[in-house]
Amino acid sequence: MALRQLSTEELIKKLVDAGVEITAEEAQRFRENDVDGETVDCGLTEAMIAYLFDKSFKKQLKFRDFVSQHKEVILSLDDITPDVENLTQIERKEPVCQRLPAVMSIPCFPKDVQSRLDAKEICQKVPRDRNKIIRTLYEMMAQYTMYPTNAEYVQVAKALIVKYPFLKDVEGNGYHTWHMSLKRKFKAERAPLLNNTEVKKFKEKFHQARKSTDGPETLHVKRTKTFVESCIVGEDATSVEAHVKALHEQYRKTQPDLAIVKDRMKKTFAWRRREISEGMTIKNILMKYPFLRTSSGLYDEVDAIHPLTVNICRRFNEGFTALLPNLLKLVKGTLPLKKLYVEVREEALAEDLPGIDFRGGLVFLPSIFRENIDHLISLGEVRKCCHIPTFKVKAVFLCKPH
Structure with missing residues (x-):
């Protein structure tokens, strides 16, 4: 009899015949949850199997073997006579994206991490251990696809928490931070894989979806015209003064409303350009429009001033990132900041490394060009004219800029 056609009692009998010793309590769980052949054939999650055979890894493994052996496979009986031309095309066919299996087993982690997990230590608070856990899960999932679905990320994150409950997040659904770390890990690992078939396919698809019907020249003209018109219309000394007052109020806040800031800066742009052309000093401009101090x-x-289809921030990021490898080689190992940078990098997750390298490169620039670092970076100090520090050089700020 096929697996899908088995009733609950017949399924239990088949499992016993296959060598899976089922207790009365376990049999009752099968009955209470309507676990019959059809249910098993559709696929049980790891958590479901763990519930049916609580505290017995051996039974769980035997159950999975039983399911894999009795899973229904539908075969076509039609005659297939492929010609040579079609066969060549099939052989050349690129590998397709596979989905993760319905039942995922959490793999063994590196020995040092696994020993801590077996001792029920809270490894997620140690960045190095957490990094190894994420890397192991990534390597397991990457065997199937480089583009897991959201459901598959959740499936693996949940399976980790079910197996090691003490890794559960303190707040939220219990697995959100693991879910996000896995997504960032895949994003970081996909970035350099330009020749990977699956990655190329998704990048081309994404590029086509975002491609605009307008050419770059048309976009440039439209953006310039719209911006200038919106800056000039309806503004005078009184309205500009009100905009400046609003900007100062936002600047005094710890978390300014960026929408208001962008709107007021946009409305005062034409007025500000006229003030500069009439000889207003940089000091007075920065005092009047404080957000020009921020990057x-x-x-x-x-x-x-120079509208383009790609903004200057993005162009700077791309250009500076290309220079980073050579720039970091120029930094002397005796520099105190270099030691701090190396320590932070060793403890960080793989997906955080590009950001740490980028910010580290900016901090090292004065020393590379033999400039006085005190003129450019203040170590944990706040300038009198501004509540925002120019830079705080501490381990946490190399990971997350203040």
């Missing part, structure tokens, strides 16, 4: 504000200002 994002300065980027937006340059973009407004």
Whole structure:
């Protein structure tokens, strides 16, 4: 009899005949949850199997073997007579994306991490251990696909928490941080894989979806015209003064409303350009429009002066990232900042390394060009004219800029 046609009692009998010793309590769980042949054939998750055979890994493994042996396979009985031409095309066919199996077993981790997990230590608080756990899960999933679905990320994150409950997040659904770490890990690992068939396919698909019907020249003209018109219309000394007051109020906040800031900076742009052309000093401009002190504000200002399809922030990021490998080689190992950078890098997750390298490269620039670092970076200090630190050089700030 096929697996799908078995009733609950027949399934239990088949399992016993296959060498799986089922207790009365376990048999009752099968009955209470309507676990029959059809249910098993559709696929049980690891958590479901663990519930049916609580505290017995041996029975869980035997059950999986039983299911894999009795799973229904539908075969076509039609005669197939492929010709040579079609056969050549089939042989050349590129590998397709596979989905993760319905039942995923969490693999063994590196010995040092596995020993801590067996001792029920809270490994997620140690960045190095957490990194190894994420890397092991990534390697397991990458055997099937480089583009897991959201459901598959959740499936693996849940399976990890079911097997090691003490790794559960303190807040939320219990597995959210693991879910996000896995997604970031895949994103970081896919970035350099330009020749991978699956990655190329998805990148081309994504590029086509975002491709605009307008050419770059048309976009440039439209953006310039729209921006200039919106800056000039309806503004005078009184309205500009109100905009400046709103900007100062936002600048005093710990978390300014960026939508308001962008809107007010946009409305005062034409007025600000006239003030500069009439000889207003840099000091007075920065005092009047404080968001020009910030990197994002300065980027937006340059973009407004020279509108392009790709903003200056993105162009700078791409250009500086290309220089980073050679730039970091120039940094002397005796530099205190270099030692801090190396320590932070060793403890970080793989997906955080590009950001750490980027910020580290910016911090090292003064020393590379033999500039006085005190003129450019203040170590944990705040400038009197601004509540925002120029830079705080601490381990946490290399990971997350303040």
